[in-house]
Structures are given as C-alpha cells and as structure tokens.
Amino acid sequence: MIYFDSAATTPIDPKVSDFMVDILNNAYGNPSSIHKAGQKSKAVIENSRRQIASCINASSGEIYFTGGGTESNNLVLKGLLTRGDHFITSSIEHPAILKPTKELENQGVQNSIIKPNQFGKIKLKDIIPEIKSNTKLVSIMYVNNELGTISEIKKISEYLKTQNILFHTDAVQAVGKINIDVINIGCDFLSASAHKFHGPKGIGFLFIKDGLSLNPQITGGGQEKNLRGGTENISGIAGMGLALDISNQKIEENHNYILKLEKQLFFELEKNQIKFRRNGINQVTGLCNITLFNVPGQSLIVNLDLEGFAISFGAACASGSSKPSSIHSKIGIPSHEAECTVRISISRQNTSEEITKLTTILSEIIPRIKRRKDA
Numbered sequence: 001m002i003y004f005d006s007a008a009t010t011p012i013d014p015k016v017s018d019f020m021v022d023i024l025n026n027a028y029g030n031p032s033s034i035h036k037a038g039q040k041s042k043a044v045i046e047n048s049r050r051q052i053a054s055c056i057n058a059s060s061g062e063i064y065f066t067g068g069g070t071e072s073n074n075l076v077l078k079g080l081l082t083r084g085d086h087f088i089t090s091s092i093e094h095p096a097i098l099k100p101t102k103e104l105e106n107q108g109v110q111n112s113i114i115k116p117n118q119f120g121k122i123k124l125k126d127i128i129p130e131i132k133s134n135t136k137l138v139s140i141m142y143v144n145n146e147l148g149t150i151s152e153i154k155k156i157s158e159y160l161k162t163q164n165i166l167f168h169t170d171a172v173q174a175v176g177k178i179n180i181d182v183i184n185i186g187c188d189f190l191s192a193s194a195h196k197f198h199g200p201k202g203i204g205f206l207f208i209k210d211g212l213s214l215n216p217q218i219t220g221g222g223q224e225k226n227l228r229g230g231t232e233n234i235s236g237i238a239g240m241g242l243a244l245d246i247s248n249q250k251i252e253e254n255h256n257y258i259l260k261l262e263k264q265l266f267f268e269l270e271k272n273q274i275k276f277r278r279n280g281i282n283q284v285t286g287l288c289n290i291t292l293f294n295v296p297g298q299s300l301i302v303n304l305d306l307e308g309f310a311i312s313f314g315a316a317c318a319s320g321s322s323k324p325s326s327i328h329s330k331i332g333i334p335s336h337e338a339e340c341t342v343r344i345s346i347s348r349q350n351t352s353e354e355i356t357k358l359t360t361i362l363s364e365i366i367p368r369i370k371r372r373k374d375a
C-alpha cells in the first residue's frame with residue numbers, strides 16, 4: 001500500500017509503537033495507586049504531559065488527556081456552554097464541532113455559524129458582526145481538514161480577548177505540522193489528536209488555559225483533575241508525547257521535505273498533462289485538495305485502491321462516506337466539480353519515488369475513466 005491519506009490518519013512512527021509496547025509491558029500499574037507500580041505509570045503520564053506542554057509552549061498543568069480530537073472538542077463546547085449563552089463557529093468545522101453545536105442548540109444555546117470565503121478561510125471580519133452581548137465562546141478550526149486552509153487564528157484570538165470572549169481552536173490538523181505556541185496565539189482552549197502526527201489512535205489532548213475550567217462530561221474516579229474520569233490510557237498517552245516530541249523536533253525539516261514532495265506532485269501532474277486545480281489557500285503543507293476536471297473521484301479512488309494506492313474522496317471522518325464532501329458546496333464549488341475532487345495528503349513517511357508512482361498510475365487510470373464532457 002502506498003499511503004497518501006495522512007489527513008485522515010497517519011501511520012504510527014515505529015519509534016512510537018516500540019515505546020508503547022515497552023510501556024504496555026512495563027508500566028501496567030494503575031496510575032492512581034500509591035505503590036511503586038502505580039507511581040511508575042503516573043510518572044509516564046506526567047512525563048508525556050510535560051513533553052506536550054513544552055511542544056506548544058504551555059505549562060503541564062494546562063494539558064488534559066482525552067480520547068482524541070472529537071472528545072476534546074465536545075468537552076469544550078458541552079463543558080462551557082449552557083442555556084442562554086451564544087456561541088460562534090464556522091460552517092466548515094469538523095462534525096466534532098458541528099454536531100455538539102446542534103445538540104447544544106436543542107438545549108437552548110444560541111449559535112451563529114460563519115461562512116468561509118471561497119478558499120475555506122475564516123476571517124475576523126466575518127466574526128465581528130455576529131458578536132452579541134451573551135457570546136461566551138468562539139470556536140474556529142486552525143487548519144481545515146479537507147482543504148488544508150489555515151485560518152486567521154491569532155488575529156481572531158487577539159480580538160476576542162479585547163471583548164472578553166473565550167476562544168477555542170480545533171488544531172487537530174495543525175499540531176505536529178505547524179509550530180504551535182499557545183501564548184503567542186492567545187487561545188483559551190486548543191484540541192489535538194495523536195493519530196494525526198504519527199501517534200496512536202484514540203488519544204488526544206485539550207489545552208485549557210490556566211485559570212479556566214470546564215464541566216466534566218465523563219465523571220468517575222477523579223482523574224485528570226476531575227475533568228475526565230477513567231483509568232488513563234498510559235501507553236497511548238506515552239505514545240502521544242513521544243510522537244509530538246519527534247514531530248516537533250523536526251518540524252521545519254519535515255515541512256521542507258513535504259513541501260518538496262508536494263511541488264513534485266504538482267510538477268508531475270502538469271508534465272503528464274493532467275488538468276487540475278488546487279482548492280484552498282495558504283494550506284498546511286502536504287494537504288492537497290485537487291479537482292481533476294471530468295475525472296469522477298469515486299471511480300478514481302477505487303481504481304487507485306486496486307493498484308495499491310490510498311487517497312481520499314470526502315473526509316474519512318464522515319464515516320465511510322463515498323459522497324463528495326459538503327465542503328465544496330460551502331465554498332462555491334459546483335457539484336459536477338465536487339464529484340471530481342479528491343484529497344491527496346502527504347506525510348514525512350512518503351518518498352519522492354512514491355509521488356512518481358502515484359502520478360504515473362494517475363496518467364494510466366485517468367484517460368480510462370475520464371468523462372467526455374462536464375456533466
């Protein structure tokens with residue numbers, strides 16, 4: 001399998017999986033137990049918390065472990081907003097924001113949903129007119145998961161501070177790829193997920209700025225300072241800390257490497273006379289949303305899969321969906337083009353040879369499946 005779907009999830013870094021196996025075997029004590037075995041597990045957890053905090057310029061007391069990006073997002077919205085509050089978000093957020101928004105609406109939390117521009121960018125100027133006297137929270141994603149577009153996070157955050165409105169960013173597609181500094185951004189909450197930066201699945205974290213608090217959504221044994229009950233996923237937490245540390249240490253190097261592969265992809269598509277348009281703007285490196293004119297995306301994905309290549313058509317998070325993503329209509333891409341739009345996402349584990357193999361196979365498949373005319 002040649003894997004170009006790292007925006008859906010990344011393969012685990014072998015150093016991380018080795019480390020996790022070691023932790024599974026050797027740090028088995030319950031971190032809440034006071035004996036040595038328990039304290040060993042506790043130390044593993046706290047070490048990861050420190051690693052993560054230092055990667056995003058937070059203090060370790062501001063990092064809370066969760067079961068991933070979905071849980072972190074749910075925790076902020078449901079842990080903060082109550083009947084009578086007003087909340088602002090965007091129409092292109094992940095379902096892990098949009099679904100809780102809808103649920104909270106049914107419980108009396110008002111909302112305003114901002115539309116992006118044609119590149120999938122959310123701008124401060126679109127948020128300002130929506131602010132009301134009861135606006136408690138704004139949540140805008142750092143990087144869009146389908147287009148790769150980076151929004152005006154720092155600008156939005158700085159303005160909201162002057163209005164005493166809390167700001168959350170779903171940074172699931174940014175952490176490990178972009179240098180994140182929570183002090184510089186000035187956000188109050190930030191969500192991340194390990195499986196997007198070559199860590200394990202089912203583990204994530206939420207940054208909560210010192211002094212702020214949320215109502216827990218999972219109660220039990222008082223873990224995570226009473227914010228999330230349940231015996232900790234020790235190996236997952238340890239794996240996430242190491243995965244982020246590895247990604248952050250070479251963030252610049254990885255960026256340059258992936259950018260080189262990305263340029264090669266576009267160069268070879270052009271050289272092979274494949275007509276395409278890249279959607280989005282100011283994208284995170286490696287996330288390439290491209291419309292291949294008159295080439296049905298669904299058929300392309302299936303044909304590529306048969307040849308051993310993984311790319312995506314619509315976000316994987318829309319659970320098994322084979323329909324074109326709704327994001328395209330939200331940024332004004334007509335449906336006949338949306339059906340011909342795919343996402344190729346490159347990670348540091350891909351190689352130049354793999355890019356050439358992909359563009360070569362694309363030039364074989366595309367003439368076979370291309371529609372004669374626009375639908």
Ligand SMILES: Cc1ncc(COP(=O)(O)O)c(C=O)c1O
Binds near residue numbers: 070096145173
């Ligand atoms: C922007 C964004 N937010 C949230 C999530 C959900 O994260 P998780 O899979 O860890 O629940 C994803 C996953 O695709 C995502 O891309």
